[in-house]
Amino acid sequence: VQLQESGPGLVRPSQALSLTCTVSGGSISSDYYYWSWIRQPAGKGLEWIGRVSSRGNTNYNPSLKSRVTISVDTSKNQFSLNLRSVTAADTAVYYCARGHNWNDDLFDPWGQGTLVTVSS
């Protein structure tokens, strides 16, 4: 399985950040896996954003929950991230990853990551 992030590399402050992760080599509809977004500001650590199941169930990081929506499109084998009202603090490399356990998640594999810069 391979994952590939896509979307704009530059987003204006107060706008929405939208990214898509395309899954290849396997079906996103599998009941065994879950699909997460994780980000990493330059020079800093990893922050889990949230996840979605193939049935559309979601969990979000409480610190971002009010601004985040993650959705799945099984017909396209894709899942997406929408982060609203962005600021410079949302500038980061965004990764998508496959999760393995709804009640005790771990991530393998990851996409290569995509840099999103929030700037006017």
Place this chain on the structure above:
Amino acid sequence: SYVLTQPPSVSLAPGKTARITCGGNNIGSKSVHWYQQKPGQAPVLVIYYDSDRPSGIPERFSGSNSGNTATLTISRVEAGDEADYYCQVWDSSTDHVVFGGGTKLTVL
């Protein structure tokens, strides 16, 4: 929320054994996963469920978890092991993923 604490850096000579710790309140009751991230690359899972190793990860990588500390051990460290290492758990009280702050491993 649940907090995982890692030392910012660990340095040692080639051939030595590296031990990277991950501290958390009663972390021994949780499953701990470890990731290796080399510069400019995405993280890679190296240990899962405390001590299991994915296929393709050398046997030099091992893990343990007890009490308030989980440990990633890398035996016979090589220059190619230089990377940032992150621990991760699932916080069942809030239903979300928690990462440690990361440890930079330097091979002198």
